Amino acid sequence: MDHYIINCWVMECLQWDTTIKKRIIQYFGDYQHIRWQYIIENKLHFESENHKIINSMIEVNQLKASCKLELKNMLESGVEVISPLNYNYPIVLKNYKPLVKLLYAKGNLSILSKGSRVAIIGSRKPTAYGRKIAYDLAKFLALRGVIIVSGLALGIDAQAHKGALEVSGKTIAVLATDVNHVYPLTNEKIYQQIIEADNLILSECKTSSSPNRYQFPLRNRIISAISDVVIVIEAGEKSGSLITAQHAIDQGKTVYALPGNILSPQSMGSNQLIFDGAIPLIKYQHILESLKIEDDMIVQNEHFPVGLSVLAKQIYLIVKKMKKIGLDEIVNVTKFEYSEIFAAVSELILDDLCEYSGINEITLL
Numbered sequence: 211m212d213h214y215i216i217n218c219w220v221m222e223c224l225q226w227d228t229t230i231k232k233r234i235i236q237y238f239g240d241y242q243h244i245r246w247q248y249i250i251e252n253k254l255h256f257e258s259e260n261h262k263i264i265n266s267m268i269e270v271n272q273l274k275a276s277c278k279l280e281l282k283n284m285l286e287s288g289v290e291v292i293s294p295l296n297y298n299y300p301i302v303l304k305n306y307k308p309l310v311k312l313l314y315a316k317g318n319l320s321i322l323s324k325g326s327r328v329a330i331i332g333s334r335k336p337t338a339y340g341r342k343i344a345y346d347l348a349k350f351l352a353l354r355g356v357i358i359v360s361g362l363a364l365g366i367d368a369q370a371h372k373g374a375l376e377v378s379g380k381t382i383a384v385l386a387t388d389v390n391h392v393y394p395l396t397n398e399k400i401y402q403q404i405i406e407a408d409n410l411i412l413s414e415c416k417t418s419s420s421p422n423r424y425q426f427p428l429r430n431r432i433i434s435a436i437s438d439v440v441i442v443i444e445a446g447e448k449s450g451s452l453i454t455a456q457h458a459i460d461q462g463k464t465v466y467a468l469p470g471n472i473l474s475p476q477s478m479g480s481n482q483l484i485f486d487g488a489i490p491l492i493k494y495q496h497i498l499e500s501l502k503i504e505d506d507m508i509v510q511n512e513h514f515p516v517g518l519s520v521l522a523k524q525i526y527l528i529v530k531k532m533k534k535i536g537l538d539e540i541v542n543v544t545k546f547e548y549s550e551i552f553a554a555v556s557e558l559i560l561d562d563l564c565e566y567s568g569i570n571e572i573t574l575l
Contacts, residue, residue, distance in 0.1 A: 352379025
Protein backbone atom coordinates (compact mmCIF):
# COMPACT_ATOMS: atom_id res chain seq x y z
CA MET A 211 0.00 0.00 0.00
CA ASP A 212 2.87 2.41 0.81
CA HIS A 213 4.14 1.95 -2.74
CA TYR A 214 0.85 3.29 -4.09
CA ILE A 215 0.99 6.35 -1.81
CA ILE A 216 4.66 7.15 -2.45
CA ASN A 217 4.34 6.67 -6.21
CA CYS A 218 1.25 8.86 -6.27
CA TRP A 219 3.07 11.66 -4.44
CA VAL A 220 6.19 11.33 -6.60
CA MET A 221 4.04 11.61 -9.73
CA GLU A 222 2.45 14.80 -8.36
CA CYS A 223 5.87 16.29 -7.62
CA LEU A 224 7.39 15.58 -11.02
CA GLN A 225 7.01 18.43 -13.50
CA TRP A 226 5.95 16.13 -16.31
CA ASP A 227 3.23 16.86 -18.80
CA THR A 228 -0.21 15.35 -18.11
CA THR A 229 0.05 13.33 -21.34
CA ILE A 230 3.20 11.59 -20.08
CA LYS A 231 1.63 10.85 -16.72
CA LYS A 232 -1.46 9.35 -18.35
CA ARG A 233 0.71 7.11 -20.53
CA ILE A 234 2.61 5.89 -17.47
CA ILE A 235 -0.60 5.01 -15.59
CA GLN A 236 -2.06 3.29 -18.64
CA TYR A 237 1.14 1.27 -19.09
CA PHE A 238 1.49 0.09 -15.48
CA GLY A 239 -2.24 -0.10 -14.67
CA ASP A 240 -2.10 1.88 -11.41
CA TYR A 241 0.27 3.73 -9.07
CA GLN A 242 1.10 0.58 -7.10
CA HIS A 243 2.98 -1.05 -9.96
CA ILE A 244 4.93 1.90 -11.37
CA ARG A 245 8.62 1.07 -11.96
CA TRP A 246 10.58 4.30 -12.08
CA GLN A 247 13.81 2.67 -13.27
CA TYR A 248 11.99 1.29 -16.30
CA ILE A 249 10.47 4.71 -17.08
CA ILE A 250 13.82 6.50 -16.96
CA GLU A 251 15.52 3.81 -19.04
CA ASN A 252 12.69 3.78 -21.60
CA LYS A 253 11.81 7.47 -21.83
CA LEU A 254 11.00 7.32 -25.53
CA HIS A 255 8.10 4.98 -24.82
CA PHE A 256 6.32 7.67 -22.76
CA GLU A 257 7.54 10.88 -24.38
CA SER A 258 6.15 12.76 -27.34
CA GLU A 259 7.73 15.30 -29.67
CA ASN A 260 6.65 18.19 -27.47
CA HIS A 261 6.89 16.59 -24.03
CA LYS A 262 10.15 15.16 -22.69
CA ILE A 263 11.25 13.40 -19.49
CA ILE A 264 14.34 15.26 -18.33
CA ASN A 265 14.67 13.84 -14.78
CA SER A 266 17.24 11.23 -13.80
CA MET A 267 16.76 8.21 -11.55
CA ILE A 268 18.79 10.01 -8.87
CA GLU A 269 16.22 12.82 -8.80
CA VAL A 270 13.34 10.33 -8.66
CA ASN A 271 14.98 8.47 -5.75
CA GLN A 272 15.44 11.75 -3.89
CA LEU A 273 11.74 12.49 -4.33
CA LYS A 274 10.81 8.99 -3.13
CA ALA A 275 12.94 9.42 0.01
CA SER A 276 11.35 12.80 0.72
CA CYS A 277 7.85 11.36 0.26
CA LYS A 278 8.60 8.39 2.55
CA LEU A 279 9.70 10.79 5.28
CA GLU A 280 6.57 12.88 4.75
CA LEU A 281 4.37 9.78 5.04
CA LYS A 282 6.15 8.75 8.25
CA ASN A 283 5.64 12.21 9.78
CA MET A 284 2.01 12.25 8.70
CA LEU A 285 1.24 8.89 10.30
CA GLU A 286 3.03 9.91 13.50
CA SER A 287 0.88 13.06 13.66
CA GLY A 288 -2.29 10.96 13.58
CA VAL A 289 -3.24 11.42 9.93
CA GLU A 290 -3.92 8.18 8.06
CA VAL A 291 -3.71 7.85 4.29
CA ILE A 292 -6.27 5.69 2.49
CA SER A 293 -5.63 4.40 -1.02
CA PRO A 294 -7.98 2.40 -3.26
CA LEU A 295 -6.11 -0.67 -1.96
CA ASN A 296 -7.49 -0.13 1.58
CA TYR A 297 -10.56 -2.13 2.62
CA ASN A 298 -12.25 1.04 3.93
CA TYR A 299 -11.77 3.04 0.73
CA PRO A 300 -15.32 3.75 -0.54
CA ILE A 301 -16.07 1.19 -3.26
CA VAL A 302 -18.21 3.67 -5.20
CA LEU A 303 -15.19 5.93 -5.73
CA LYS A 304 -12.97 3.25 -7.29
CA ASN A 305 -14.52 3.69 -10.72
CA TYR A 306 -15.85 7.22 -10.29
CA LYS A 307 -14.38 10.20 -12.12
CA PRO A 308 -12.51 12.29 -11.31
CA LEU A 309 -10.62 9.59 -9.41
CA VAL A 310 -9.96 10.16 -5.72
CA LYS A 311 -6.36 8.95 -5.68
CA LEU A 312 -5.92 9.21 -1.91
CA LEU A 313 -8.04 10.07 1.12
CA TYR A 314 -6.60 11.59 4.29
CA ALA A 315 -8.29 10.76 7.58
CA LYS A 316 -8.00 12.17 11.10
CA GLY A 317 -9.90 10.58 13.97
CA ASN A 318 -11.90 7.38 14.18
CA LEU A 319 -11.41 5.74 10.79
CA SER A 320 -13.55 2.72 11.71
CA ILE A 321 -16.81 4.67 11.33
CA LEU A 322 -16.07 4.99 7.61
CA SER A 323 -16.91 1.32 7.13
CA LYS A 324 -19.67 0.54 9.62
CA GLY A 325 -23.32 1.30 10.25
CA SER A 326 -25.61 3.44 8.09
CA ARG A 327 -24.49 6.89 6.95
CA VAL A 328 -26.68 9.82 5.92
CA ALA A 329 -25.44 13.08 4.40
CA ILE A 330 -27.28 16.21 5.54
CA ILE A 331 -26.29 19.18 3.39
CA GLY A 332 -27.63 22.53 2.27
CA SER A 333 -27.34 26.29 2.15
CA ARG A 334 -24.61 28.25 3.95
CA LYS A 335 -27.27 30.91 4.62
CA PRO A 336 -30.32 28.87 5.62
CA THR A 337 -33.59 30.09 7.07
CA ALA A 338 -34.40 29.47 10.73
CA TYR A 339 -36.64 26.64 9.53
CA GLY A 340 -33.83 25.00 7.59
CA ARG A 341 -31.42 25.27 10.53
CA LYS A 342 -33.94 23.65 12.86
CA ILE A 343 -34.72 20.78 10.49
CA ALA A 344 -31.02 20.03 9.90
CA TYR A 345 -30.28 20.03 13.62
CA ASP A 346 -33.36 18.03 14.67
CA LEU A 347 -33.01 15.50 11.85
CA ALA A 348 -29.35 14.88 12.69
CA LYS A 349 -30.29 14.29 16.34
CA PHE A 350 -33.17 12.00 15.34
CA LEU A 351 -30.95 9.85 13.13
CA ALA A 352 -27.88 9.87 15.39
CA LEU A 353 -29.98 8.64 18.30
CA ARG A 354 -30.80 5.60 16.18
CA GLY A 355 -27.16 4.83 15.45
CA VAL A 356 -27.00 6.55 12.04
CA ILE A 357 -23.71 8.28 11.22
CA ILE A 358 -24.18 11.88 10.03
CA VAL A 359 -22.04 13.05 7.10
CA SER A 360 -21.60 16.68 6.06
CA GLY A 361 -19.02 19.21 4.89
CA LEU A 362 -18.37 21.36 8.00
CA ALA A 363 -19.49 24.45 6.09
CA LEU A 364 -21.51 27.29 7.55
CA GLY A 365 -25.26 26.91 7.86
CA ILE A 366 -26.88 23.50 7.28
CA ASP A 367 -23.61 21.53 7.48
CA ALA A 368 -22.72 23.00 10.86
CA GLN A 369 -26.23 22.32 12.22
CA ALA A 370 -26.05 18.70 11.07
CA HIS A 371 -22.74 18.10 12.86
CA LYS A 372 -24.02 19.90 15.97
CA GLY A 373 -27.18 17.79 16.08
CA ALA A 374 -25.19 14.55 15.99
CA LEU A 375 -22.69 15.76 18.59
CA GLU A 376 -25.49 16.95 20.90
CA VAL A 377 -26.63 13.34 21.46
CA SER A 378 -23.11 11.82 21.41
CA GLY A 379 -23.76 10.40 17.96
CA LYS A 380 -21.19 9.73 15.24
CA THR A 381 -20.40 12.20 12.48
CA ILE A 382 -17.98 12.53 9.55
CA ALA A 383 -16.84 15.91 8.23
CA VAL A 384 -15.57 15.87 4.63
CA LEU A 385 -13.38 18.92 4.10
CA ALA A 386 -12.39 20.82 0.98
CA THR A 387 -9.17 21.75 2.80
CA ASP A 388 -6.65 19.38 4.36
CA VAL A 389 -7.65 17.58 7.56
CA ASN A 390 -5.58 19.92 9.76
CA HIS A 391 -7.04 23.10 8.29
CA VAL A 392 -10.41 24.34 9.58
CA TYR A 393 -12.47 26.34 7.12
CA PRO A 394 -14.33 28.47 7.93
CA LEU A 395 -12.55 29.35 11.18
CA THR A 396 -15.93 30.00 12.82
CA ASN A 397 -16.45 26.22 12.81
CA GLU A 398 -13.21 25.48 14.68
CA LYS A 399 -15.12 24.57 17.84
CA ILE A 400 -17.22 21.99 15.94
CA TYR A 401 -14.03 20.63 14.36
CA GLN A 402 -12.45 20.13 17.80
CA GLN A 403 -15.63 18.49 19.14
CA ILE A 404 -15.66 16.06 16.22
CA ILE A 405 -12.08 14.99 17.01
CA GLU A 406 -12.55 14.89 20.79
CA ALA A 407 -15.73 12.79 20.47
CA ASP A 408 -13.84 10.11 18.48
CA ASN A 409 -15.42 11.00 15.15
CA LEU A 410 -13.80 11.48 11.74
CA ILE A 411 -12.38 14.26 9.57
CA LEU A 412 -11.85 13.30 5.92
CA SER A 413 -10.31 15.01 2.88
CA GLU A 414 -8.60 14.26 -0.42
CA CYS A 415 -6.26 17.24 0.09
CA LYS A 416 -2.74 16.45 1.21
CA THR A 417 -1.78 17.95 4.57
CA SER A 418 -0.06 21.36 4.40
CA SER A 419 -1.51 21.97 0.93
CA SER A 420 -2.97 25.40 0.23
CA PRO A 421 -6.79 25.71 0.02
CA ASN A 422 -8.13 25.94 -3.53
CA ARG A 423 -11.59 27.05 -4.64
CA TYR A 424 -11.96 24.12 -7.04
CA GLN A 425 -11.70 21.64 -4.15
CA PHE A 426 -15.07 22.70 -2.71
CA PRO A 427 -17.24 21.26 -5.49
CA LEU A 428 -14.89 18.28 -5.86
CA ARG A 429 -15.29 17.15 -2.24
CA ASN A 430 -19.04 16.75 -2.83
CA ARG A 431 -18.53 13.47 -4.70
CA ILE A 432 -16.89 12.07 -1.55
CA ILE A 433 -19.76 13.18 0.70
CA SER A 434 -22.26 11.31 -1.49
CA ALA A 435 -20.00 8.28 -2.00
CA ILE A 436 -19.61 7.50 1.71
CA SER A 437 -23.34 8.04 2.40
CA ASP A 438 -26.25 5.65 1.91
CA VAL A 439 -28.75 8.51 1.68
CA VAL A 440 -28.25 12.19 0.80
CA ILE A 441 -30.65 14.81 2.19
CA VAL A 442 -30.69 18.37 0.84
CA ILE A 443 -32.32 20.61 3.44
CA GLU A 444 -32.23 23.98 1.67
CA ALA A 445 -30.38 24.88 -1.50
CA GLY A 446 -30.36 27.90 -3.76
CA GLU A 447 -30.63 27.73 -7.52
CA LYS A 448 -26.84 27.37 -7.98
CA SER A 449 -26.00 25.73 -4.65
CA GLY A 450 -23.07 23.30 -4.30
CA SER A 451 -25.53 20.96 -2.62
CA LEU A 452 -27.09 20.35 -6.03
CA ILE A 453 -23.70 19.07 -7.22
CA THR A 454 -23.67 16.64 -4.31
CA ALA A 455 -27.19 15.52 -5.16
CA GLN A 456 -26.18 14.90 -8.79
CA HIS A 457 -23.16 12.87 -7.66
CA ALA A 458 -25.47 10.86 -5.38
CA ILE A 459 -27.83 10.14 -8.28
CA ASP A 460 -24.89 9.10 -10.49
CA GLN A 461 -23.65 6.83 -7.69
CA GLY A 462 -27.05 5.19 -7.26
CA LYS A 463 -27.80 6.73 -3.85
CA THR A 464 -31.22 7.73 -2.51
CA VAL A 465 -31.78 11.52 -2.51
CA TYR A 466 -34.27 13.42 -0.35
CA ALA A 467 -34.98 17.14 -0.43
CA LEU A 468 -36.88 19.31 2.03
CA PRO A 469 -39.87 21.07 0.42
CA GLY A 470 -39.66 24.83 0.95
CA ASN A 471 -41.35 28.12 0.30
CA ILE A 472 -41.53 28.56 -3.49
CA LEU A 473 -40.81 32.27 -3.01
CA SER A 474 -37.66 31.66 -0.94
CA PRO A 475 -34.30 31.81 -2.78
CA GLN A 476 -32.93 29.25 -0.29
CA SER A 477 -35.45 26.66 -1.48
CA MET A 478 -35.30 27.12 -5.25
CA GLY A 479 -32.69 24.40 -5.73
CA SER A 480 -34.16 21.90 -3.28
CA ASN A 481 -37.66 22.36 -4.70
CA GLN A 482 -36.26 21.82 -8.19
CA LEU A 483 -34.68 18.56 -6.99
CA ILE A 484 -38.11 17.34 -5.90
CA PHE A 485 -39.59 18.38 -9.25
CA ASP A 486 -36.80 16.39 -10.95
CA GLY A 487 -37.50 13.25 -8.93
CA ALA A 488 -35.91 13.54 -5.46
CA ILE A 489 -38.04 12.20 -2.61
CA PRO A 490 -39.70 15.01 -0.61
CA LEU A 491 -38.71 14.91 3.07
CA ILE A 492 -42.02 15.02 4.90
CA LYS A 493 -41.31 12.52 7.71
CA TYR A 494 -38.06 11.65 9.44
CA GLN A 495 -39.23 8.04 9.65
CA HIS A 496 -39.06 7.74 5.86
CA ILE A 497 -35.27 8.01 6.10
CA LEU A 498 -35.25 5.07 8.50
CA GLU A 499 -37.36 3.07 6.05
CA SER A 500 -34.82 3.76 3.29
CA LEU A 501 -32.08 2.51 5.63
CA LYS A 502 -34.21 -0.47 6.82
CA ILE A 503 -33.92 0.70 10.43
CA GLU A 504 -36.83 0.13 12.81
CA ASP A 505 -38.21 3.26 14.42
CA ASP A 506 -38.70 1.60 17.79
CA MET A 507 -35.00 2.11 18.54
CA ILE A 508 -35.84 5.43 20.21
CA VAL A 509 -33.51 6.52 22.98
CA GLN A 510 -34.49 10.07 23.82
CA ASN A 511 -37.50 9.05 25.91
CA GLU A 512 -35.58 6.51 27.99
CA HIS A 513 -33.81 7.32 31.25
CA PHE A 514 -30.26 6.04 30.90
CA PRO A 515 -27.22 6.42 33.15
CA VAL A 516 -25.10 9.47 32.33
CA GLY A 517 -22.34 8.75 29.82
CA LEU A 518 -23.92 5.68 28.22
CA SER A 519 -22.91 5.54 24.54
CA VAL A 520 -25.42 5.80 21.71
CA LEU A 521 -24.62 2.23 20.62
CA ALA A 522 -25.19 0.91 24.15
CA LYS A 523 -28.57 2.67 24.24
CA GLN A 524 -29.47 1.21 20.86
CA ILE A 525 -28.52 -2.32 21.97
CA TYR A 526 -30.51 -1.89 25.18
CA LEU A 527 -33.63 -1.06 23.16
CA ILE A 528 -33.08 -4.13 21.00
CA VAL A 529 -32.73 -6.35 24.07
CA LYS A 530 -35.74 -4.68 25.66
CA LYS A 531 -37.81 -5.61 22.62
CA MET A 532 -36.47 -9.18 22.26
CA LYS A 533 -35.97 -9.89 26.01
CA LYS A 534 -33.08 -12.21 25.06
CA ILE A 535 -30.77 -11.98 22.04
CA GLY A 536 -27.48 -13.38 20.77
CA LEU A 537 -24.50 -11.17 19.97
CA ASP A 538 -24.53 -12.39 16.34
CA GLU A 539 -28.07 -11.06 15.96
CA ILE A 540 -27.05 -7.70 17.43
CA VAL A 541 -24.19 -7.46 14.92
CA ASN A 542 -26.61 -8.21 12.06
CA VAL A 543 -29.08 -5.58 13.23
CA THR A 544 -26.64 -2.76 14.06
CA LYS A 545 -23.93 -3.52 11.44
CA PHE A 546 -21.23 -2.64 13.99
CA GLU A 547 -18.05 -4.66 14.63
CA TYR A 548 -17.95 -7.36 17.34
CA SER A 549 -15.38 -5.39 19.36
CA GLU A 550 -17.72 -2.38 19.49
CA ILE A 551 -20.71 -4.56 20.37
CA PHE A 552 -18.76 -6.18 23.24
CA ALA A 553 -17.74 -2.75 24.56
CA ALA A 554 -21.33 -1.47 24.44
CA VAL A 555 -22.71 -4.63 26.09
CA SER A 556 -20.09 -4.24 28.83
CA GLU A 557 -21.45 -0.71 29.48
CA LEU A 558 -24.96 -2.14 29.90
CA ILE A 559 -23.78 -4.89 32.23
CA LEU A 560 -21.78 -2.47 34.40
CA ASP A 561 -24.89 -0.28 34.72
CA ASP A 562 -27.02 -3.32 35.66
CA LEU A 563 -29.24 -2.99 32.60
CA CYS A 564 -28.43 -6.38 31.06
CA GLU A 565 -26.61 -9.59 31.89
CA TYR A 566 -25.11 -12.55 30.06
CA SER A 567 -27.54 -15.47 29.95
CA GLY A 568 -25.09 -17.53 27.90
CA ILE A 569 -21.60 -17.28 26.44
CA ASN A 570 -22.78 -15.16 23.50
CA GLU A 571 -26.26 -14.18 24.64
CA ILE A 572 -27.57 -11.33 26.78
CA THR A 573 -30.87 -10.78 28.50
CA LEU A 574 -32.68 -7.87 30.13
CA LEU A 575 -32.43 -7.39 33.91
